[in-house]
Amino acid sequence: MCKKLPTQTQLQEAWKELREIHETHLLPHQVKIPSAEHYSERAKSIWLAVLYFHGNEEVHKDVISDVCQRDKPELGRDQQVRHLKRDGWRLTGKGGYHQLDPYQPSAEWVTERNRQAGRLHADTFDNLKQLYGNSCATCGATEGRPDPRYGQDKVILQQGHMDPAKPATRDNIIPQCQFCNRAYRSDFVFDDKGRVYAVADVGPVRRASRQIQRTIFEWLKSVF
Ligand SMILES: [Zn+2]
Structure with a gap:
């Protein structure tokens, strides 16, 4: 990977914006976001900041691992970015590439939440x-x-x-x-x-x- 990684300032800016978008668009669907003021506090906050920074571009998970190594070296090399789906995030892409849509939850998440809501309303x-x-x-x-x-x-x-x-x-x-x-x-x-x-x-x-x-x-x- 010779592509230049986003700087820490850029990622912090991205994280801040993403948290605001989450609050407006995803919190109502109870999509989970790590509670972190600074993007480098948690592995998932790093993943999300990098994905959001790249906007409509697909990002290879190795790029995300590279940022993790740089900004939170105790994290392992093999970051399982796809696990964000379990928290409700809408990720697309394949073959190790990921792209984030920060404006809506994943379809599976919505289905599962509706199912659970239905259960409680029965x-x-x-x-x-x-x-x-x-x-x-x-x-x-x-x-x-x-x-x-x-x-x-x-x-x-x-x-x-x-x-x-x-x-x-x-x-x-x-x-x-x-x-x-x-x-x-x-x-x-x-x-x-x-x-x-x-x-x-x-x-x-x-x-x-x-x-x-x-x-x-x-x-x-x-x-x-
Ligand atoms: Zn039975």
């Missing part, structure tokens, strides 16, 4: 089931039909707890078929897409192999 279990296509959040079985895995029994959607340790409030409920609801008992915590993301009881650990139990044991010893 005032009856029927409405909530509709948001899930009248299917089990965990296995996808459709309500009212027999499921080939379970013979002739028709699928009934029940109010499954996301976190079994918490009350069955609206934000803690997903539709689950009677089979999933029964099989998982109170062993797991689910996210709002019905995916397991934590254990909620000792059962799954008890059923795990000795090797996994040992790994968990070693980890727990280091924590407590």
Whole structure:
């Protein structure tokens, strides 16, 4: 890369402008921005300042890594700029090149936020089931039909707890078929897409192999 890097003054100026644009256009969509007065305080603030500085130009991630090395040398060489998408930023480009549209959130971000808002606005279990296509959040079985895995029994959607340790409030409920609801008992915590993301009881650990139990044991010893 022999292209000249933007100066620190230019980047600070870019960061300041970008924060203002964010506040007007992206904050209403809850797009996340690092809280940093100076662009070089965080890795992500450097990435964003460099991308915004280059405007409509695509920037290779190596250029962004070069700026990081210059202005915050403790950061690694391989900066994962694409992770900005997870915070709602609209990035385009491929093959290691990125371009930022600072005026609107990414389409995926909007879809996901609408989905979550829909979940919280569903005032009856029927409405909530509709948001899930009248299917089990965990296995996808459709309500009212027999499921080939379970013979002739028709699928009934029940109010499954996301976190079994918490009350069955609206934000803690997903539709689950009677089979999933029964099989998982109170062993797991689910996210709002019905995916397991934590254990909620000792059962799954008890059923795990000795090797996994040992790994968990070693980890727990280091924590407590
Ligand atoms: Zn299911």
